[in-house]
Amino acid sequence: MVLDSLFSKKSLLVAGLGIALLGCQNNSDTSDNYASKSTQTPQGVVETLHGVEVHDPYRYLEQESDETHEWVAEQQQAGYAYLSKINNKQAVVDRITELWNYEKQTAPFEHGDNTFYYRNDGLQAQSVLYVKGKDGVERVALDPNKLSSDGTVALSGVSVSNDGKTIAYGVSKSGSDWQQWQFIDVATGRALGDELKWIKFSRAQWAADNSGVYYSRYDAPEGGNLLADVNFNQKVYFHKLGDKQAQDTLIYERPQNKDWGFAASVTDKGDYLLISISQGTDSRNRFFYQSLTDAKAEVVELIIDLEAEYQFLGNDKSVFYFKTDLAAPNGKVIAIDVNSPDKANWQTIIAESSDPISNVEIIHDHFVVSYLHDVLGKLTIFSMNGDKRQDVDLPGKGKVAGPYGKRSKDYFYYVFNSYVQPQTTYRFDFKTGQSTLFAKPDISFNPDDYVSEQVFYTSKDGTRVPMMVSYKKGLKKNGANPTLLYAYGGFAISLTPRFSPANIAWMDMGGIYAVPNIRGGAEYGESWHKAGMFDKKQNVFDDYYAAAEYLIEQGYTNSTKLGAYGRSNGGLLMGAVLTQRPDLFAAVLPAVGVLDMLRFHKFTIGWAWTSEYGSADVAEQFPALLAYSPYHNIKPRAYPATMVMTADHDDRVVPLHSFKFGALLQDNQRGDAPVIMRIESKAGHGAGKPTSMKIDEFADIYTFLWTNFGLQVPAKIGQ
Template identity: 65%
Template sequence: MRHLAFSLVALSLVGGCQSFVNKEQAQAPDSRRMDLVEPIHGTQVADPYRWLEDLDSSETADWVIRQKAYGDAYLASIPNRQAVEARITELWNYEKLSAPSLKGDNQFFYRNDGLQSQSVLYRADKEGNNPAVLLDPNGFSSDGTVALSGVSISEDGKMLAYGTSQSGSDWQQWQFVDIATGQPLADKLEWIKFSSAAWDKEGQGVWYSRYDAPEAGADKMEQANYFQKVYYHKLGTDQSQDTLVYHRPDQKDWGFSAELSDQGRYLAITVSQGTDPRNRFFYQELATGNTVELMPELEAEYLFLGNDGDTFYFKTDYLAPKGRIIAVDLDNPAKANWQELVPESDNTIYSASIVNNRFVVSYLKDVLAEVKVYGLDGREQATLDLPGAGRVTGISGGRKDKQFYFLFNSYIHPTGVYRYDFDGSKVAAHQVPKVAFNPDDYLSEQVFYTSKDGTRVPMIISYKKGLKRDGNNPTLLYAYGGFNISLTPRFSPANIAWMDMGGIYAVPNLRGGAEYGEEWHQGGMKARKQNVFDDYYAAAEYLIAENYTNAGKMGAYGRSNGGLLMGAALTQRPDLFAAVLPAVGVLDMLRFQKFTIGWAWTSEYGSADNAEEFPYLLAYSPLHNVARRDYPATMVMTADHDDRVVPSHSFKFAAEVQHQQTGTAPVIARIETKAGHGAGKPTAMRIAEFRDIYAFLWHNFGLTLPEKIQ
């Protein structure tokens, strides 16, 4: 990655000077094809661009320079692209606040004044008065590419631990601040991924999870990550002196997340295995150091909510695919003794927490939020009167708090902060932003359509009022479909800009997500992954049949696992789309498990190393199903510091599609510098990305961007 990163930084200074004279006739850069064919379980598999996996090679760096110049020049040549950026910027420029959190005598929240690269952490008094900057990540780097990746505040509100990430990498470094004085401590914790920091009861140290430092000469951006360990760090000491609290040298793919129990007697340890939504649960008695494997089997999700003495509360899908809440007595932990407090219902539990000694449970009712309050005895006490049909996240409150805060939004309503008071059982607006548009001018409607196998699938379609359903509207179909992740309504100012351009924004809730519980998830994983793709194609066909749009005005866009979906859409149903945009996608389904954290996804996808799973992976792997034919316009999107889905996925796929394209539609790569999988990306970079997505789609729909977007 060293050659690549250096070359891309240099290119960012000169690449903008290149442009197409005639972009429609310009040829994509040549990519050397290797004569590499290897047998996998008796099948001969070609991999002509294997050399692009060597991200440190000068040949890869040269390829990236040429591809980036080609893609950037194509995008820069689209007329009036700046009008898209101007409207997105105008919409993006509003004050954004997080839900506040109370710790000790302080209230903490994030604020972004509009266009700041990164949001700023503030501290105020208990009532939210006299806010002052506690930590401003915009000072971490000159270009905003060093991001705040995690924050943990001690229970007394006196100490801050925070993680930073460079250029979008998953690697984090954690540091500490004395909140009262604002002075940083000298302590630094390194080689941390996928971990927060859990404070001890006295605020004198933290538990965290880390990996061993990469071997000498190994590329930290590509090397596989195994054997995560739990450590305790005492403030004022060097990381080399940290105490190893728990590890499993016999289980290289186990991951650990530690937190202190409510009374400070136990360390609760959630044991994950890759991205499997199921987990084991252990706890350690801090007085003795004895570790008890309370839930030793990987059979269900066990989300620790809190405890009262030796009674532990969990949200689980054990014998309840849509979720329930149980109590487990540590003295009688057998399943036969588990007490069900909040039973499974028709709606899926999206989140659960304990606030004011009550369970606050957020449900998905056909994807839309419903929030209920229960006593610790499981008796229902209230259903919140939400501001509308949308999404609830960020529920923030402690065991003793008399209120909690939460975020509410939808595709057409900006994210606002709301407060629920237990005494009055009412929801009140805490902070609702003012954005440069009128939500009443837009419509967001939920529909249901039928997939290939008869499954009923929901989709939310959003657009500006007055739009005519004449079958000719530019449409962006965004989806994900995997890893037990629900696509609930979420506001983006960029999506409003798309609607202002006359576009439709549609989001189907495909199988593979968690919208309808674990059965919905399992319906789109491993050998059933084709269901996800079929759900997506059925969404496109519904939009065409119902006269929203046509195939010549349909754009397909998805990120990460959604990038895999885009690769499948391009290779399986290119007839449905005028343009396809796979972003940071998993596109080589035979080798993803060999890089960084890719092995963790085998619980979702399966692995080509397994002879039984190899056939279905080969059958849909986007890279291996590119054929010589006409393809729609394609923009493959990736970044030089993506150490989650390494950029070689996108490099190899872009090269193969360019080689096999027989049509006239462009196939370009959009490669970002000093960026990663997406987290922590500075505001200007995010706006520029949406600008290019919309400009690419609009141009390849055969439309001309207006000089100004209203």
């Protein structure tokens, strides 16, 4: 799923959309209200759930066993054999590599006298963290490429102390969600001896005096399976630099609420500790705080009701500012004086508008608000009392990432890109009210040779849905263009325009890249999200099918040249495509997908997604889940060409979903199209994947689609 760049100020647990790896089922598997009868047969497991007989023929693939490993090895070999026989894959690899090979640099961020930024020289496995001091001399602060020989050890987070002298950094191995945090001295590059373990979905937040960090962690898994055992009871700790982790101070826990997740932070002036409390992946949160100026202060439960999102923005002493969707699905900015916390005293600073708010930062004593206007970025500046100052002139129609800045500075940075324009960084100056170019990449193609247009279509129930359609200029709407339809549709994640050099390679091959903004995301605020949750999940699928039908009706393509692709929650969408509308597509790619909707909550962090999907444990929610669960709706019929994609270290969405689904789909394929598995080794849900592995994956996707469109992969691709 699209899970990167989700961290902002929300709990990282909210960003954790996925499941885990193959492994033992946990002890909750036989709760009385879930399975009234369970029988093992030669054909698998048969259970009676809420009075309904449910078959699970490949339950054994959930187990860490010789039989499972043998099956995985056979599937890996068969998938590789199929893909290796496709001619001209190297031409695709070469073009993607050529396009990918340009210097990429992020917007800078400042701490003390030091300025930090990431840069990748083009094809480095992982981007390198650089630092510049007052002398203006650039040097490497942290190079994750030196953490492993094959690039499969990645940075999972970096937190720089307020004085800019120490870096805390998280490391993830083979794409796992488990992190280890370590520390280095910026001036010398010397590694400090501190090490923090058993961390998921947490950052390190520095104390105001830079003496240590607040962080959240779980206890070590008791079941012994790090990649599949369920994770509950996250706790907040404080680690003092120089101490062993065993000496860390427990700041807050909630043993009576095992499914609460905690994100701790500190106000800019260090006067308050803030604890945002999530429950599952729901964007709603509780909010507690503790005074750090009074050693005897207790944690105060400011917002205890789980009724809305409350994203802390900053404070003026006892006045706390929040972005919230309370009675405002598109978002608004409010002020709460913690000395008078009753709701009747809350003040609206920036009212809800017709455009949803995607981000807010306080910079130069102004609110800088990032909006989505029909999915495209918009930046507006307000005073601290909510008066509009100006809209920021943007370089085009696309995505705005940011703003990145501090309240004490009179400037900020933002990054602009689109499906055909790479990330370009701009600096906005409050003194002039203008933006100037800060960093522009040197690329090996001309964006003017490509088109990225927004269209609107009507879904099954009459809902108007936007879609971005991108292709190379000169393409004719002859109804036969190879088309890749990518979507997600869940967890309030908005698919705003995002540049990828691999997409340019697809367009260079003559392909169309289309991304519909289906319900379940937040492109039109929380109401758009809710329209694709729980028993309304079918809206997500129907929006996607309507997008495909629009592309066919408008002469872009036809069903024999149309490919479907989605990751994680989007992989669930692909499972629905295969079981509900296999006639509509020539090829389908479910990647790291949630495909068993009756058991997803039984592995690692899967329980957290019940706030999005519901739970098969709940009798009222069970019928809707069973109705669309991809694994349970496979039946003998002709299916389109399918490549089920997963990875052996995915502890977000466990590969057992893909294993079981792929095995059953192969059994039930009655057509001639291939059904193969692509199982990556030493990889996880997607984050931290090295560049070479990404390029190879795209090349396999494109050549698989091209071949199953009945086309020959070109021997040479490019200008």
